[in-house]
Amino acid sequence: MNNEQCCTISCESPLDQKHWDTQYKAQATGWDLGAIAPPIQNYIDSLVNKESRILIPGCGNTYEAEYLLEKGFTNITVIDIAPTLVAMLQQKFADNPNIKIVLGDFFEHQGEYDLIIEQTFFCALPPFLRQKYVWKMHQLLADGGILSGLLFNRTFEVSPPFGGSQNEYEMLFKEAFVFTKLEMAKNSAEPRKNSELFFEFKKNSTVQVRLYSFEGITCSGCMETVSTKFSAINEVLNVSMSTDFSEVLIISKKEIPLQELQTIVSYDEKYKILQIES
Template identity: 70%
Template sequence: MGNEKCCVVQCERNLDQEYWDAQYKANVTGWDLGKIAPPIKTIIDNLKDKNCRILIPGCGNSYEAEYLIESGFTNITVLDIAPTLVQNLTEKFAGNTNIKIILCDFFTHQGVYDLIIEQTFFCALPPRMRQKYVWKMHQLLADSGKIAGVLFQKQFEVNPPFGGSKEEYIALFQKAFTIVKMELCENSIPPRANSEVVIEFKKNPDVAVNLYTFEGITCSGCMENVSDKLAQINGVMNVSISTDFSKVLIVSTEEIDLTALQFAVSYDEKYKIKKATVTN
């Protein structure tokens, strides 16, 4: 992002509704380009079905939605957690029946979409929430649905945004999604040149993707042991544990019985695994 200033409040604060609303109230939105990002424009230009169900989570000022409407798309949903922003968007798109504007937490949203556009939403979430992001994306997409957009291929000294790498993204999304495309973006804006990957992830509808809360892990070594134990369960295809050790994402051929998961980690009595909900 070069010298772009992203936040009016330091990243030690909770990145909650109050935090994000403060950015829009103060009009300190350094991530905002003032126009649609070129890679997203390219993605939209290559879409064929003007009636496909499109979601843009963490939508910001919604230049992508504007361009979609201008391009003839008819079924667009944008959502954000910041009330000030959503009020502005409601006024901006007043009377337009091709777009729905929703104020809500992405993780509580319900719906079915053919395409979810990823544009500076993933990178705004604390890394500990990435397993939950994959879980929710898989829920919201239709069986043939896709995530398309850009992710950062770099780390940042000041957060948000939070960076990452192709290797991390593959480990996180594999098996739940087919990675159709993940390559260095060729038309990023200059401050983001060589630091973005353009992605297309297609939902794998033939697997179970479940999120669990976990208690007892205290270090990366413990995390690796737990991950290995869970991965050995028949039918488990991928295991990903959050950076704070509190969430476990499991992709499997079918949902694994909770008693089998608990038994796999019962070698340490402090380990407890439970099914996660949208609120935990």
């Protein structure tokens, strides 16, 4: 187990735009490998369509985009929330028409992509955003689109990064995506050796993936009860609630009427559910 720690400033402050911009201003980017991660490099080498619409969220210094450009890919978008970083990238790639640099919140981003590359973005998000991550990735991918990259298969004493396990990821992404590959990375960079999973998930375009805000739950027992009730709906395939109990992700064979969901939880007058629009 390595001792890699990404949180080089204060982990008590919100992980917002100010936090990440401060990291780049201070050049306190302990998560940065200084080069493209070998498993992702190998994956890019296997790609054939140079015109694929590719997105890299939470792009950081975006060695992945740089490598894609070297390999002749022509339609790359990278997005990050840190203004200092984005300004640097805009200057670095100013003369290259094959890459678009976006300053913004990933969860507000609009577009359609054939491939989204995950590299230290998921692990930088507070765990309560993981259901929203699945929903947004599914939304941004075209039919048959691919989400691929690396996920940590370990926990951390200091966060971010926020770790996880293969079983947790399987439960989170199941039904929304078809798992083409989810396995221990074979050629990770030395600091991350034996601690990350390489994955390739294909968007399941046959299901409905909906995210809802939820009010009233204050304990894990209540969360389990509500999740079980939603899971019992005939057309529902997977239910996952955020760690702060504020959002619930429902994957189903068809759209479940909001009123039906509200009726199911009406046994407690505190419970309120509303669909989050894209």
